[in-house]
């Protein structure tokens with residue numbers, strides 16, 4: 155079937171003509187330099203992966219308060235903007251396109267990572283089960299401090315500033331991190347949001363912050379260069395919702411109003427039935443969404459093409475396969491063997507397991 159659309163077919167994404175439907179999924183690699191500033195090693199890593207239809211950067215904190223792990227890059231200081239500029243210039247010179255993932259971790263932090271050792275902040279003072287990754291090793295999460303209304307307004311402004319900084323740094327767009335148990339997801343799901351004001355209770359109220367942030371970011375970029383990521387069934391970071399289908403159907407319906415670049419839904423947690431709340435068929439979200447839809451989690455070439463041909467997704471984001479195979483589109487197009495990812499080098503370290511995976515033409 156010659157004309158069948160595959161993951162290697164081009165696609166139009168807002169103003170951008172992408173050569174293929176493969177996204178480099180956002181991947182935290184904990185290799186930023188001093189001051190959480192992107193450094194030359196990061197330039198090489200992203201440049202190696204410029205053949206992805208779209209690169210989404212590792213999650214990048216919008217403020218010093220938004221940080222949750224060691225050596226993750228930020229997008230709130232001038233030095234960080236200049237560091238990112240090296241990356242966007244290098245990716246563009248290879249013909250690639252790159253969005254920045256805007257991040258605030260909320261309660262998934264630790265006082266030792268926070269300015270003046272303050273408590274991490276959250277919709278509600280609910281301590282997540284588990285441990286924070288700190289510069290001193292793993293430490294139990296603490297009970298976060300509940301945000302007041304004025305602070306929520308400030309955080310929306312931090313998102314706006316982060317979006318402006320991403321524009322100055324030469325990105326092609328931004329993806330709002332609404333997934334994986336970080337701040338916006340903490341507001342959305344009822345396991346982590348017990349507020350009784352306009353940001354809690356009903357799904358309309360729990361979705362309010364995500365919509366306000368999206369509105370602020372669109373005011374900077376225009377909606378066609380703004381995207382969002384959701385993780386409806388992801389239990390990671392102690393997340394739970396009593397009715398994920400209702401919550402996320404509502405979220406997607408509301409996000410339709412903007413005309414965003416794409417909706418990115420990770421299926422992570424789908425295999426852990428009910429851990430994050432009662433499971434449902436995520437394909438329903440694609441039916442509700444009126445734009446480009448991107449799925450993720452455990453996809454390879456065969457699954458990606460099957461999903462596209464069933465019209466269950468428009469593009470696919472690849473994480474660990476892209477970590478180990480910088481030239482993944484070429485490998486897919488040639489049916490070449492894939493390098494094996496080394497999980498021991500995923501988070502932190504140096505060039506090993508980061509920029510030293512061979513490309514086909516260096517094998």
Ligand SMILES: Cc1cc2nc3c(=O)[nH]c(=O)nc-3n(C[C@H](O)[C@H](O)[C@H](O)COP(=O)(O)O)c2cc1C
Pocket residue numbers: 179180181182183211212213255331333334383420422450451452453471472473474475500501
């Ligand atoms: C090392 C690593 C870092 C990750 N960092 C992020 C991140 O910064 N932001 C995010 O939204 N997801 C992050 N994820 C999740 C991935 O984007 C992706 O959803 C996950 O790896 C599943 O896709 P895959 O099976 O193709 O790898 C990370 C995953 C891994 C393995």
